[in-house]
Amino acid sequence: MQSHDTFRSSDISPTAPPRPRRNDAEAALVEHYPRLVRLAHLILPPAPGRHRRVLAAHALVQKSLAGAAPSLPGAASGPTVPTQRGEPGPVFAWLRERIVSAALRAAARPGWPLGRSPLPAVLGLRLFPRAGGDDELALEAALATVTPEVRAAFALRALEGLSSRSAALLLAAAGVSAPDEVLRAAERLRSTFGADAESLLRGVEFDPCTVQARPTDLLRRRHRTRLTALVAAVLFSASAAAVLTVGPEPPTPAPPVSALAAASARATDPRFLLRAPAEQWSDTARVDLTQWPARGARTGDTALLSRALDAWARRTGVRVAFTPGTPTTPPAAPARLLFAGPVDDSAVVLLHDGGRIIRYAEPLTGRGGAVLELARADDADVTTGAAVSVSRTPLGARFLLAPWIDESAVRDLLRPDVPARALAVSADGVTDPVPGTPGDCRRVPALQVRSSTRIVEDHSFLLADLGELSPAHLTWSPAPGTGAPARQPREATSAAGLTSLARSACALPGLRGTGVRAVNRWEFAQQTLPEQAGRATWTCTRVESWDGRGRVVVAWEGPDARNRPVRVPGPTSEDTAACSRFGQHLLAGTYWTAPSGARYYLAAGSRALTTVTARGPVSAAVRGQVLAVRTNATGQVRLTGTVPGSGELRGWGEEQRESDGS
Structure with missing residues (x-):
């Protein structure tokens, strides 16, 4: 997991920070007061209102000096060990640990923030941090939905810059029973906001030291003042034994709307x-x-x-x-x-x-x-954000096209030689219905669109409706020897690309409703078959999901385009790097029966392989990317290949079989 540490000197050691002298603690608190108050403010719940939360954060920090050791007589104020200004030391670490512990205890206590301890006195005013932008409000709303322990972990990692180990040690010292679990929850929240998390936490929305002041209910305050003056006059004119009965004090005005409620109202x-x-x-x-x-x-x-x-x-x-x-x-x-x-x-x-x-x-x-x-x-992006489904009827699906789409058409992926049919679009960008795919795969309709020349020249691409709001972007990677750059996915609107997609188009309806963002068909090898039986193509189809996962199907396709691809058994993982830019090498094999009835074992690898070796029921080795061995054997063959600079490459499915013990 990527680290976002920001303060090199803010990590803590495995041992608890030493208890400092009170003079040293006070000097460190004064120097780092805004930082400590911000930390306490982040941990405290927002429920009682922004005013009480601000005051409670200041109170927690100010009370943290109580645990310091008494200063020696005649000792000067200031740190015993000089440090460069701005670089926290062990005294700051001790204060931070006490503040985190106190804030977590306060958040867990019924009727928080401070029980019987008084808050700093602010009469006639309500204080609250300045309002941030939409991103700060979104972060405040997200923090309000998690526990104080997760907020503490989030603040220690994103704001204080602690490593995971140091944050876990501090949380454990603060009484958190499962710091690792809390840190994982904090990292999930942190990944939602990415690199902006630290800058957002340093914004005005989370700064309890830079606050706005507004009056309380002025009419109610005036009424109370008059009531107090009246009581004083009556007491002055009456005897000391007179008894005055005063009714109950009017209820305290409700606290202002919380940041979470304000964000929800805006949203x-x-x-x-x-x-x-x-x-x-x-x-x-x-x-x-x-x-x-x-x-x-x-x-x-x-x-x-x-x-x-x-x-x-x-x-x-x-x-x-x-x-x-x-x-x-x-x-x-x-x-x-x-x-x-x-x-x-x-x-x-x-x-x-x-x-x-x-x-x-x-x-x-x-x-x-x-x-x-x-x-x-x-x-x-420009392709995966090019269309959104607005309606589905028995006639088909209508799409709202992006404003940068100049041309739109419908084509049948099973008939690459048939021109695409122009698709009418309303003035608002809504298309006529695009027919669906029948269950018997008699046709596989797809949108073929072209971007405006105002953003890019001559850019057309294919989108397949898989029953979701966004259609899937279809691309292909040509086979070696075609002059294309190595493993470079490209738009499949050329004659060669359309012909390639036609071989595997019937597999697209099986992806409906699975959250597909894009589908790329990679022809990683071509092989001349024995007995002059034609030319076969080895493919790897990678299905990218919106959540970042990738599923892969490896297949062998014979020379007859009317035959369906033969799937090569392999891993069934919902997430793999294979056939992506992080898994650029591939080797697979299968048995094949020639038209003469002779049986062969075929294997092929991607363009970087220099050798292919088969072991087990079939034993053979060749230089190059393809292997063909006549055999009557059956059973699983163990394949390995050599990739210069990368070592040995196992055949498709070999790693899974090894882990299963087969």
Whole structure:
């Protein structure tokens, strides 16, 4: 796991920091006071309100001096061991450990923050940090959903820069029973915000030392002042024995809305929806879903947008569907509006929150219920962010095309020699229905689109509808000897690419509903068959998911295009680097029967292999990338190949068989 440590001197040793003298502790506290208060503020829960949370953070830090050793008579104030200003030492480590422990205890105590201990006195004012941007609000909302222990681990790693081991030691010293589990949860949260986590934590949203001041209820304060003056006058005029009965004090005004509530309110308010300018996509280096303008006839329909956002946030009275691996959390910050309008007897709203696409649809006729769909869209680009499904009917699926798509057509992947049929598109960018794929694979329709010359020249590509909000991007990597760069995926719209895809297109419907982002067909080897039986192709099809996983199918295809590919048995892992840029070498084998009836064992490897060796029922070795041995043997053959500079390469499935003991 990548480290984001920022303070070299802030790690802790396996032993507890020594107990410092009070003078030393006070000097360190004064020097690092803002940093320590920020740490305490991050750990404390937001529930009692921002004002009490700010005061509690300051109180915890100020009370941390109580555990320091008494100063020696005549000792000077300041650290005993001089350190360069700004570089924390053992005294700071001791203070930090005490503050983390105290904050965790306070957060776990009913009626927190400080039990009987008084908060710093602030009369007539309410204090709270300045409001940050959407990213800070999203982080605040995310932190509010986890435990104080996870917030502490998150702060120690992202803000304090501690290593995992040092953070675990500190958390254990603070009384956390399972620090490793807490750190894993913190790292999952940290990975959501990436490299921005540290800068966000250092923003004004999380700074309890730079606060705004607002008055409390002025009318209620004036009423209380008058009541106090009245009581004083009555007491002065009455005798000392007089008894005055005063009614109960008016209730304390409710605390201001928490940051989490404020973020949720903004996220579900259609007034805060993000909208890109209509032509922004044509003059930006970031051509993706963030550049889509809001389109459709009902982008100004506040009631419809409110129902869509409310359905996403509450998910009540609506049927919810999502692709595998898609987070179903409610909105944490204002989303981007992509579309709102009528499509096929439904009012449809499309939203994008940076990592997901959200589709809301309600019937225009009043019959039937509303539907909410969520799908991942991590790092969608010019191809994977080129179309989004807006409607599905028996006639097919309609897509909203990206503003940078100039041309669109439908073609049958099984008939590469048949030209694509032009697809009509409305003024809002919604296509006519694209037919689905029948169960008997009589046809496999795909979208063929072309990007505008305003962003790239002569760029056309294929998209396959797999029943999800975003169609899958189809590419291919040509076989060696075609003049193509090594393992360079390319668009499959050329005659050679279309012919290649036609051999494996019938496997695409089997990927429906599995969260597919892209499919690449790599022809890693071609082999001349014995007995002049023609030429075979070895392929590796890699299916990339939106969650980053990759599934692989290795197959052998004979010279007759009418025959289906023969799958080579191998690993069934849901995540592998094989056939990606991190797994660029491949070796596979299979038995084959020639037209004469003779039986052979065939093997082939990718272009970098220099030797292929077979052991077991078949024993043979050759120089080069392909092997063909006549044999009557059966059983599993153990293949190895040599890759210069990389050592020995095992055949496809060999590592799994070895781990299984077979």
